[in-house]
Amino acid sequence: MQKPIPKIADLVRLAGNVAESYEKDSLNELLNQPPHASWVKIHPMTKGSYLPIDKVEFLLTYIFQNWRVEVLRETIMFNSISVAVRLHVQNPLNNEWTFQDGVGAMNVQTDAGKSAADLGAIKASAVQMALPSAKSYAIKDAAEHFGAIFGRDLNRKDIIQFSGAHTKEEPLHYIPEVTEYIQKTEQPIVLKSNFSNL
Secondary structure (H helix, E strand, O other), X not given: OOOOOOOHHHHHHHHOOHHHHHHHHHHHHHHOOOOOHHHOEEOOXXXXXXXXXXXXXXXXXXXXXXXXXXXXXXXXEOOEEEEEEEEEEEOOOOOOEEXXXXXXXXXXXXXXXXXXXXXXXXXXXXXXXXXXXXXXHHHHHHHHOOOHHHOOOOOOOOOOOOOOOOOOOOXXXXXXXXXXXXXXXXXXXXXXXXXXXX
16 A cells, blocks of 8 residues: 655654745745736737736735846847846745846837848837836746736646645646646645635
8 A cells, every 4th residue: 555645744744844835835826826917918029918017016016015126138130139037035924035037129129121130220219118118028927927917827828726735725736637636635626716806
């Protein structure tokens, strides 16, 4: 007979840092809720869903309170300007700073039908418009690494609903083989409601 796999909550209890782990779970629960449906927009060119930068910046301030952006580099790539940033946030649980990196790019505008390789066809304000846009895309890309609330899963299929490591609901319950095992051992699977109170 196979021994049952211990739950993360059991391991945490053995280590003695239960309260801290539950606080982390609460933060992760918040970070991994979908963004408010009314904030999600459809991109006019790609037709994909996205969260506008003003909403991302609001959420960064609302959740972390202290955050800052470090521009790592900006380059020209084909007919675009690309930007790499490091998004620093202060963890509200322990006040320690952490970061995620992100990248973004924006096409340089040219005269109609002209190539960006033709330097004379590039519009006078092309860089002035493309560089801040690329930076905004990079900030959003970095923020998505913190959790689904920043729009990470908007265009993904077959996502696993997040649940904390210290609750009865665990992401593994959604894998068919695991679900079958849980049903045999009569452990319940509980679904959570979507984040909608912002």
